[in-house]
Amino acid sequence: MSKIIETTVYRFDELSDAAKEKARAWYREGGFDYDWYDSVYGDFQQIAEILGLRLKTRAVPLLGGGTRQKPCIWFRGFWSQGDGACFETFYSYEQDAPHRIRAYAPKDAALHGIADTLQAIQRRNFYQLHAEASHRGHYYHENCMAISVARDSPTCQDVTADAEEIVIEALRDLAGWLYRQLEYEYEYLTSDEAVDAVIAANEYTFTVNGRRFG
Template sequence: MPDIIETIVYRFEELSETARDKARAWYREGGFDDDWYDAVYEDFQRIAEILGLDLKTHAVRLMGGGTRQAPCIWFRGFWSQGDGACFETFYAYRKGAPGRIREYAPQDSELHRIADALQAVQRRNFYQLRAEASRRGHYYHEYCMGISVERDSPTYQDMTADAEEGVIEALRDLARWLYRQLEREYDYLSSDDVVDEAIIANGYTFTEAGQRFG
């Protein structure tokens, strides 16, 4: 005959502080939603559009067997050397970008600086610069972006001497900015207060030692 084993389970708020730490560790390892970064991605897509970036997309398979198009944005973090974020995009001048980015993100001086840098280098090239960024290699950081810059001049004028470097550095700075937003979001979602709230809201139960039950 099967044995019946009784186990006393505890709600999170009933655990000792040591057991709570174990419960939090369990949640951080496996309790995060797969799409925790979606809000950051959505914000970045809006910012990219304002700055003149047309993000490339790739097919993502859905649970039902279909596919959807997702932006070519990747990251890895947040603890190892070489972690970072990158993206694939086409870039062309977008009129009014510095003013529009200040309306969208009035407190973000780094975004203002990036928009101003792109505006300045475009001005020196009569707003004819175009660029393409593609991911290369097996890592996910700003230097994994292969970026080509050209001037779409009807009279075949060359770029100014600083044009290529200016656009490349601005796009890489934007990748660095994105990584910082992802890191900030992760730190917030994995903070004790937010983790505690999520565990309690989901009604998870644990053993006295803080091991997830069931």
């Protein structure tokens, strides 16, 4: 025989503090099944272009058939050994990159330093350096980037003694910068303030102990 069971449900702001914590935990566990990092990736692509990087792309399938090109950027995070971010790219000199990066991100000293470092080593090599970075291994952090550096000299001059090390370190520093931005974004999206706002906006309801209803 069927039964009718009545349950009283509550809006998030009607819950006790303990029930709110349980409701937040429910959202954090399943609320990130979307590409929440897209805005960080988009910002990074703009920065990469300013610095002279041409990110490699890969084809990803679409639900309706066909494919689209997606930049070769990866990360894993945020609290385990081996976490980090990396990317695949071609790099060459980009004129006025230090000035342009300051216009784009005026308060980001880390980016300013990377741009200045690349500018200085390019100057010592007559702006002829180019590099390629590819992912290797099973992890996704800056040391998983295999980076080769060469010089496109019409007189076959080799790179200066320090050029390879400096370019490699700058590109890996940029991967570290990207990871920090992803971490900041995730910490913001999972903060109590942000989670509470999403739950309220979606008008989710809960039982008295904070269990999601329905």
